[in-house]
Amino acid sequence: MDSVSFILFGATGDLAKRKIFPALYNLFLDEKLTAPFSIIGLSRREWTDEAFQLHVKESLSHFSRRFRKEENRLAEFLQAFRYCALDVTSSADYEPVLNLIESREEELGIQGNRLFYLSVAPEFFDIIASNIKERGIGTSKGWKRLVIEKPFGHDLASAQQLNEKLSTAFREDEIYRIDHYLGKQMVQNLESLKLANPIFQSLWNNQNISSVQITASETVGVEERANYYDRAGAIRDMFQNHMLQLLMMTAMQFPEQIGPEYIRHEKRKIMKSLRSLTKENVAFQVIRGQYDSGEINGKQVAAYKEEPGVESSSTNDTFIAARLWIDDPSWRGVPFYIRTGKRMEKKSTKIVIEFKNTLHDLQEGHNEKATPNLLIIEISPNESVSLQLNLKNPLNYGQAEPVTLHFSAPGKDVPEAYESLIYDALRGDPTFFAHWKEVELSWNWVQPVLEAFAENILPLHSYPAGSMGPKAAHQLLEEDGFKWW
Numbered sequence: 001m002d003s004v005s006f007i008l009f010g011a012t013g014d015l016a017k018r019k020i021f022p023a024l025y026n027l028f029l030d031e032k033l034t035a036p037f038s039i040i041g042l043s044r045r046e047w048t049d050e051a052f053q054l055h056v057k058e059s060l061s062h063f064s065r066r067f068r069k070e071e072n073r074l075a076e077f078l079q080a081f082r083y084c085a086l087d088v089t090s091s092a093d094y095e096p097v098l099n100l101i102e103s104r105e106e107e108l109g110i111q112g113n114r115l116f117y118l119s120v121a122p123e124f125f126d127i128i129a130s131n132i133k134e135r136g137i138g139t140s141k142g143w144k145r146l147v148i149e150k151p152f153g154h155d156l157a158s159a160q161q162l163n164e165k166l167s168t169a170f171r172e173d174e175i176y177r178i179d180h181y182l183g184k185q186m187v188q189n190l191e192s193l194k195l196a197n198p199i200f201q202s203l204w205n206n207q208n209i210s211s212v213q214i215t216a217s218e219t220v221g222v223e224e225r226a227n228y229y230d231r232a233g234a235i236r237d238m239f240q241n242h243m244l245q246l247l248m249m250t251a252m253q254f255p256e257q258i259g260p261e262y263i264r265h266e267k268r269k270i271m272k273s274l275r276s277l278t279k280e281n282v283a284f285q286v287i288r289g290q291y292d293s294g295e296i297n298g299k300q301v302a303a304y305k306e307e308p309g310v311e312s313s314s315t316n317d318t319f320i321a322a323r324l325w326i327d328d329p330s331w332r333g334v335p336f337y338i339r340t341g342k343r344m345e346k347k348s349t350k351i352v353i354e355f356k357n358t359l360h361d362l363q364e365g366h367n368e369k370a371t372p373n374l375l376i377i378e379i380s381p382n383e384s385v386s387l388q389l390n391l392k393n394p395l396n397y398g399q400a401e402p403v404t405l406h407f408s409a410p411g412k413d414v415p416e417a418y419e420s421l422i423y424d425a426l427r428g429d430p431t432f433f434a435h436w437k438e439v440e441l442s443w444n445w446v447q448p449v450l451e452a453f454a455e456n457i458l459p460l461h462s463y464p465a466g467s468m469g470p471k472a473a474h475q476l477l478e479e480d481g482f483k484w485w
């Protein structure tokens with residue numbers, strides 16, 4: 001891997017503190033950051049290099065699990081950090097930034113490879129990209145890459161506009177759109193679960209699978225993010241990006257070859273085959289909900305409308321469930337159910353593949369207990385794969401009963417999502433980043449839902465905090481003869 005300048009916009013912010021510095025520190029400790037490297041922090045406040053280094057140190061003391069264990073290497077790591085104050089909207093402020101980048105590159109002998117990480121509010125993405133171009137910061141002997149955070153747009157039109165603006169400064173292959181769900185180890189494992197296991201390869205289709213469910217439930221509420229969340233809702237915050245990425249990763253067929261372009265091609269094919277909705281029929285396929293007060297882990301919590309910063313008349317969605325259909329030969333007839341929400345009973349992200357229940361079909365009326373085979377992929381908080389099978393129990397008159405084969409991935413010391421993703425961006429592997437076409441196709445599917453929500457065409461179901469969502473979300477599956485696992 002090349003030596004790089006890592007240029008961090010929004011260096012004093014929350015994401016930098018909680019995720020980016022700890023990820024960089026781990027990469028450094030694991031010798032995955034090629035020495036020498038330069039890290040330049042940028043944001044408005046007037047900090048010295050020393051103040052910035054102290055901030056990084058404090059962030060690591062709170063958020064890095066390896067801080068105490070490997071403190072002896074900390075000074076070496078912090079030496080790489082420099083700081084420059086800049087207002088991203090002021091073109092003149094970019095000149096000292098360029099000077100600093102170049103002087104550090106010269107001092108360290110770095111060949112001009114520059115990774116720009118935009119950990120700032122999305123309204124700044126385009127102005128930063130164009131200033132990087134205009135002010136010559138992206139012009140050097142080495143490569144340049146742009147890493148951007150979500151959200152990528154607010155709807156289809158704004159995402160398209162943003163992409164157009166970014167593409168005047170960066171080529172698509174230079175843009176790395178972070179979706180941190182793609183950095184989760186079990187999501188990255190989906191590819192090998194299918195590819196490396198012929199038994200699943202041959203079963204991964206509508207001949208054998210009756211339905212697929214993807215759940216991301218959270219116990220947290222809106223926290224201090226009402227200003228953003230009340231305009232985004234679960235549909236933009238989780239569904240359009242993370243949930244649809246999980247759908248693509250689950251449903252994509254085996255690429256002809258391993259490689260980012262082949263995988264991304266397969267993902268795009270899934271999105272193109274998704275049956276589109278119209279604003280008028282959204283209500284038949286989508287359930288929206290908002291949490292009411294309730295109890296979570298023995299603690300009483302407030303209703304969404306009573307959260308600080310939320311209007312008492314808010315119709316924002318804190319829960320969404322949907323039934324999607326992939327109209328291609330492999331998946332035709334298999335419903336994909338997706339649900340995600342805040343203030344639910346438990347924190348759990350998982351994918352459940354339900355196989356067709358042939359035993360049940362053969363012995364209708366005789367063997368009520370035969371449950372379908374299930375492949376359960378737990379993504380968080382635990383990382384595991386379980387396969388539920390049926391076996392006869394000789395102690396119970398030979399009745400078929402479910403038994404489970406279970407594998408738990410080693411939780412400790414597994415790289416966190418940000419660590420894997422930053423490493424991939426540094427070495428130029430875009431496999432687990434969202435390609436523009438995936439993002440555009442996702443917005444395209446979601447757009448009628450946004451419109452139906454905005455026009456209040458479908459009911460807003462309330463659900464008690466601490467539950468698994470509104471009743472209507474259960475009915476959505478029951479009407480097809482399924483249930484959420």
Ligand SMILES: NC(=O)C1=CN([C@@H]2O[C@H](COP(=O)(O)OP(=O)(O)OC[C@H]3O[C@@H](n4cnc5c(N)ncnc54)[C@H](OP(=O)(O)O)[C@@H]3O)[C@@H](O)[C@H]2O)C=CC1
Pocket residue numbers: 009010011012013014015016042043044045086087088089118119120121122149150151
């Ligand atoms: N925090 C999280 O967990 C997550 C965040 N994200 C995304 O990451 C990005 C950053 O989020 P987060 O860190 O939470 O946001 P914060 O509000 O905590 O940080 C924003 C950063 O931007 C800087 N900034 C604001 N205005 C300017 C300006 N005009 N010029 C230069 N710098 C400016 C701020 O520093 P200063 O005030 O000193 O200028 C600060 O460093 C957003 O796109 C967010 O959606 C995505 C997933 C999770």
Ligand SMILES: O=C1O[C@H](COP(=O)(O)O)[C@@H](O)[C@H](O)[C@H]1O
Pocket residue numbers: 218237238349380
């Ligand atoms: O992107 C986001 O994700 C988190 C959930 O992430 P997880 O890794 O804890 O599952 C969510 O809480 C947040 O609202 C959203 O912006």
